[in-house]
Amino acid sequence: MTLLLNLPYEILILILSYIEKSNTIIQFLLCHPSFLYHYNNNNDFWHDLCTLHHIYYRHPCNTWKEMVLSEEMYQVCPHFHLSLFEHLSHKQALAFLSNMNTNYRYICLHYHCDAIVTNQNIIDSQLECSHPIGLRISPYHLFSIECTFCNRQLGNNDKLPSEYYLIQSFIRAFATPLTLNLNLTFSLFHHRRMIELSVFxxxxxxxxxxxxxxxxxxxxxxxxxxxxxxxxxxxxxxxxxxxxxxxxxxxxxxxxxxxxxxxxxxxxxxxxxxxxxxxxxxxxxxxxxxxxxxxxxxxxxxxxxxxxx
Missing domain, CATH: 3.30.2230 (DUSP-like)
Structure with a gap:
């Protein structure tokens, strides 16, 4: 125990990041009053745990501590980054201003990539990039954000409120015109109308x-x-x-x-x-x-x- 107490914070938090159950982290904090005093209500401690798992987002109503103790930290997608919001207008133009005679499109959301698939019969692995996060748009897929590394659709699990909130925020922004380009606005709302008609x-x-x-x-x-x-x-x-x-x-x-x-x-x-x-x-x-x-x-x-x- 003395060795643990004397460990630098950076090493201690790195060790704890390898623990795969939040209950075990709590048990560790309870094993000595010093750990409990310094870390239990320390927001930076819980935030650092999340960032070491490459999780940089949470629901605004939840704390980083709740993110860890609910074990949501272990389940949400670590590949969706907040930086993707910075390139929304470019991705909108890629999706809705490209000259395509189809209602289907799958676009890579990586900010340096313009890869796009417009044939739903093409296997997604044939996309000309290896980036994990993509957006699928069609009358049958609505606005579906998917991660190829996690091998699942993101934001459709009520038990992961942070991921749902982030994906919902991104989709709402993506489905709203962000520029004064009338051609983009017309095309975006046309595709929304086709999707919503199919749903309705x-x-x-x-x-x-x-x-x-x-x-x-x-x-x-x-x-x-x-x-x-x-x-x-x-x-x-x-x-x-x-x-x-x-x-x-x-x-x-x-x-x-x-x-x-x-x-x-x-x-x-x-x-x-x-x-x-x-x-x-x-x-x-x-x-x-x-x-x-x-x-x-x-x-x-x-x-x-x-x-x-």
Whole structure:
């Protein structure tokens, strides 16, 4: 123990970085009062642990200590760097101003690389670079950020809030015009419209969306409006300071229904105030019987609803 107490901080933190369980780190801190006193509430200590794992981001509501103790540090992608945000406008131009007759594209997000694939039948390993982070855009992949080194899509795991927050922030920025280039704006919103139409027309309508925002979204999907809607204010559907829906809310007047794919896409790309809940969240409460009856009637009717072109 004396040897550990006398170790320089740089060596000690390096040793701890090789520990693969956060509980073991806590046990180490508890083995001597000096360690507990100096490091347990030391934000720099927990931050240094994360950086030694090449993790430089966290959810703004979480501390670096929480990042380690939740073991999120061991699970999030270490290859997605904040520096990728600095080259968003260039990557937008690469994705949406290239002369391509296809709705599919996979682009490398590395800042010095302009590699792009526009044929979804081409295996991704044939991309002319070896950088790990790429963005896939198509009516079926939405805006999907993938890491070839981690071999997975990033930001789709609710148990990794820091990664989800970072990927969501990047996608929202990427899907919003960052320059005054009208050609870029038109092309970007055209591709967004194609993706959102594909999402909108999928079956399974059970998620509750505030009516005026839904109507504006529909105008964008139909091409009657050039720009997508703004903030979704679902909060007005709920009781004050509560997650319970107001019993007097009516389908077609106060809210409309969307499918699960649309719910996922809206939460990913649009800013919301208030939760997006499902009809299934209401079924255990007798006060919503009339509302659920109206929803089920509507669901039967939309089985024959024409697809929006």
């Amino acid at each position: 027309n999928r079956p399974g309508w059970s998620y509750i969306i505030e009516k005026s925002w839904y109507d504006e979204w529909l105008r964008f999907l139909r091409g009657d409006q050039s720009y997508p809607p703004g903030i979704l204010n679902n909060k007005i559907l709920f009781k004050d300071n509560s997650d319970e829906l107001k019993e007097d809310r009516k389908l077609g007047i106060h809210f409309e229904l969307v499918n699960n794919a649309s719910r996922y896409y809206i939460e990913l790309l649009y800013i919301q105030s208030g939760k997006i809940i499902s009809e299934y969240d209401l079924q255990a409460l007798p006060s919503y019987c009339k509302l659920l009856h109206d929803i089920h009637l509507y669901q039967q009717q939309i089985l024959f609803r024409p697809i929006i072109i």
